[in-house]
Each structure stands twice: as C-alpha cells, then as structure tokens.
Amino acid sequence: MTTTATTSSTTATTGPAASVRPTGFARDTATVFVRESRPLVRDPFSVIFSLVQPLVFLGLFGPLLIGAAGGDVAGTLQWFVPGILVMVALFGTASTGANLLFEMQTGSHERTLVAPLSRSALLVGRALKEVVPLTIQGTIVVLVAVPFGFRLDVPGLVAGLAVLAVFGIGFGALSYTLALSCRNRDWMFWMVHQTLLFPLMILSGMLLPLEDGPDWMQVAAAVNPLSYLVAAERALLAGDLGSPDVIGGIIAAVATCAVGVFVGVRAMRRAN
Amino acid sequence: MPRKTGDMTNHTHSAQMITARGLTKTFRSKGQTVEAVRAVDLEVADGELVAFLGPNGAGKSTTLRMLTTLLPPTSGEASVAGCDIRHDPAGVRRRIGYVGQGSSGGHTQRVRDELHAQGAFYGMGRRETRARAAELIESLELGQVANRQVQALSGGQKRRLDIALGLIHRPELLFLDEPSTGLDPHSRANLWDHIVDLRRSTGTTIFLTTHYLDEADQLAERVMVMDHGAVIADDTAWALKSSLAGDRVTLEFGSATDAAAAASRIGGAIDGAVMTVTAQGGDRALPRWIRELSDAGLEVVAATHRQPTLDDVFLALTGRSLREEAATPVPEPAVTTAAAA
Structure with missing residues (x-):
C-alpha cells in the first residue's frame, strides 16, 4: 500500500477540488467585463436596435434645424451630429442600470455577491462595458451623416469617442447606483430616469442652441456637465483639438466618471 | 429511512462543516424591530445532508444568508467550511456553493456562457472551466439548451442551471435555498435525483431549506425545525416523529x-x-x-x-400545522429587503 495509490483512489471518487485561486481587483473587473459583454457579442443586433432613437432625432429633427439655418446642410450637421453622439452616450448608459435591477430581482446579482469577487469590480466591470456599445453606436451615427455632407475628421472622432467613453463609464455607474438604491422598485428607477434625462438633454444645448433662451436656462446649462461635453464634442469632431472647449469637456467627463464610480462602488459594497 | 449512508469514504475525518453560536439578525422595519433570527446554534458535520424546515418567514433564508456572507449577523458567530463569516467572508465564498431562491443565470446570457463566467468568478482557469462546464451540462441534462438564453428556459431547466452554477468550483459545502419551490412534481423529482446523485458520487455536504414536508422527510439525514427565528427541534426525521409525534x-x-x-x-x-x-x-x-x-x-x-409525519411534529411543537402555513405564504424576502434600508 503506497501513498500514491491512496491519493489517486481518493481523487478518482471525489474528483479534484477545483483550483480556486485568490482573485484580484483587475482580474475580477476583467471577468465581470467579459461576462457583461458576452450578450453583445452573441446578439450584435441589440447594439443597432438602441440606435433607433438617435437616428430618429438625426433624421426628423435634423431637417428642421437645416430649414431654420436656411438650408445649410453641411454646416448644420457639423453642429448637430456631435450633440447626437452625446445623446447616444446619455441614453445608452442611463438605462443600463435596468439590467442590474432585473438581475437583482431574479437572483442573478445575488449569485455574483456570493462569488469571491471584489465588490468594486462588480461595479467597475459593468461600467466599463458601456464603452463597447457606445463606441460602435457613435461611429455608426457619424458614418450615417457623412454622405449628407458631414466632414469627418478621424483624429477628432477618435478623441471625441474617448471623451464620451469616459463620460459613459461614469454615467453608467450612476445608473447602476440608482438601480442598487431602488432595489425592487422599478417605478422609482424609471421615474428618476425620465425626470432627469430630458432636462439634462435640453439644457445641454444638444438639440437647439441655448444662446437665445432666457437667462435662467443659461444658468442651468452652465451647471450642467453635459453642456461642456457637447461643446467639447463639437470642437473635437470639427478637428479643433486645441480648443479651450475640449478642456471643459474632458473635465466634465472625468468628473462624471469619478463621481459615478465613487458612489457606485460605495453602493455595491453595501449591497447584500 | 436511510440515516447516515456509508458512502462517504472520502470524508474520513468528521470535522464540523458549519458551526454557529448565538446567530442573531434583527431588522428595523417601519420603526419596529423584527427579530428574524434569534440566537441560533447549529452544527453540521462534514458530509451531512441537513434540511432546515419551517414555515415561510421562520428565518430559514435569513440564517442561510448570514452563513453565506450575504447578510452580516447582528450578533453571534459562525464558522463555515473552516472560515469565519465575519473575518474571512472571502474564504467562505471561495469554499461554498450557493443556490438562492431566485434564478441565478442572467436572463440575456446563454447557459454555457454563464457557466464559463461562473468558473472565471471562482478563479478557475479557462480549460478547467470549459471541461467542468461540459461535465455539468452533461450530468444535469442541459445539453439541449446549452446555447439558449436563460430567459428561454423552463422552470426546471433554470433550476438545474442554478445547481450547475453552484457546483462549478466543486465546493465542499452546498447551500440550497428552497431548491424545488415552484417546480411541478416531475421537475421536483428530477431535481432531487440530481441532488441525491451528487451526494452519492462526491459526498458534498448539503444544507438546504424547504417547506415541503415530504422532501425533508425522505431526503435529509437530519431535520432542523425552525419557527419564529429559533431552531425548535433538531434530529433525524425518524427520531423527531417517534419522540414528538407518535x-x-x-x-x-x-x-x-x-x-x-x-x-x-x-x-x-x-x-x-x-x-x-x-x-x-x-x-x-x-x-x-x-x-x-x-x-x-x-x-x-x-x-x-x-x-406520523413531520407535520405532526410541527403541530406537536407549535400547535400549528405547517400545511396551513405553506398554503398562505408570507414572502420572507420582504423582511430581508428592508435590511439595508
């Protein structure tokens, strides 16, 4: 009777215990990111589907703007398309918390809380995922506008998408935070979502210039981070990478990201 | 009635898998303090299959949620799979499998993808995860639906996926919270075949909650009866019935x-x-x-x-019938949800 024989017979009946390794934040974040991205890879059409709204604005609101501008198609698109990009980032990431909300109700989120994953990674991995659909959708919107006279500046677009990605991570994290605090109250999630989204959109100068609006609107726009983002995207997509507006947009995006990830991680750590 | 079966040859040592002392959980709900779990002591040995039986709202799930580190206890302590639930929750999480009351799979995820993600969650390597997922898909009869989205599965298929997810890392201890609730009789029987099979082939310690009397009676080696947040009886079903009911x-x-x-x-x-x-x-x-x-x-x-049935036992202990209680369920998670509010 040798030791090896005993060991192997035990292994044969039990099966080896899985090599469960200690995990770290970066590894966990990557794991969560991969899981969250899989449905997108499996069903890429869902990314296109959420483009309906921005494309409707581009196709139905755009002509009105062009008419108001006296028929200057190219000039209007140059002004309007960056705003639509911000709309893509805003609407796409604002509702992402609904997925988490649903997973909290089914029990799938609970499963991830029992797994040996860092709580912060559960939030950050999800928020980082937002970058994937955002980049694809933003690129499609720009490409759709090109045949109509939109002048594409590649470095500007890349920089613009990068700034949007930073903002999207932050805004997605805020949406997850909202989901975590609403728990099983779907109505509350959608109420906050609807109440905030449209004022944020209109008061950013995304659809119409705010210069002609009343003073209070201009004050509201001045404290709306999206205004800076819209201004920065307009400069970047025009190829004006050195514009002072770009700095403002970067600050707004980084601030949104920092606040979103901070409150999101805090909410996830408290989750049970 | 099989008591301790002799198939646990791989567990020669009789260490305690779960030890809890004075485990207590109180919630604040609408200005009132609710004592969901009151000073529960429990011991589960390595290789046992123990059922927690009691009506809805008895505190079974809350106890389970504390033991699985989902909920911090108000007071008391517990060691699960050799790790302290307060000081080493990560250690507990690595060693246990947990199947909650809900459906564990993400609704838009595919079955096989979820199993792969779960392996990665537990730090398993890619090849090991794939092999293990294939093994579980085979043994839990999920082959037909492996490439389907979770939301397209039937209740029984979802539950089998939950079990597979709970077992991906071959845990030494598996918690099952109301594993068969809401399933039709056929799916229930099928699920139990899988659980009994798992026990026979691996000797995994299983700790489950149920409000199905027959389930606890026929499958558990030991039954703990819980009512109003306290364990009021703890023995084999046979001993409970003969000593308490007659x-x-x-x-x-x-x-x-x-x-x-x-x-x-x-x-x-x-x-x-x-x-x-x-x-x-x-x-x-x-x-x-x-x-x-x-x-x-x-x-x-x-x-x-x-x-006698376990219902007679419950009747003898509390003066109430468990069948009546089960017929009018009080949703236990409602109390749990108020926890962090």
Missing part, C-alpha cells in the same frame, strides 16, 4: 357509549363513536387493543393507523 390510531365503535368505555380503558379523545389515540408503536398496539376491547365486549367496527 402514531395516530382511530377506532370506531357501534355507539358513542362504547367509544367512551374504550377511551376510559386505553385513553384517547372521542368524537361520537370514534376514538383517537396517539401513541408510539401504535401499529403494534392496535391488534392487542382490538383483542382486549373485544374481550371486554366492546366491538371495534373499523380501525385506522397512520404513521
């Missing part, structure tokens, strides 16, 4: 007078011409009683004998 024997006579006369001899409750008596070993006593009563001129017209 057999129920009814004897019917030709008249109420005869029944009363019989009751004064044997003892028991009478209802018209029917006498009911609860006694241990009632099956053996019945023929003797009929003979003795006949000798005394009291003819038994009809007789029934019923073995």
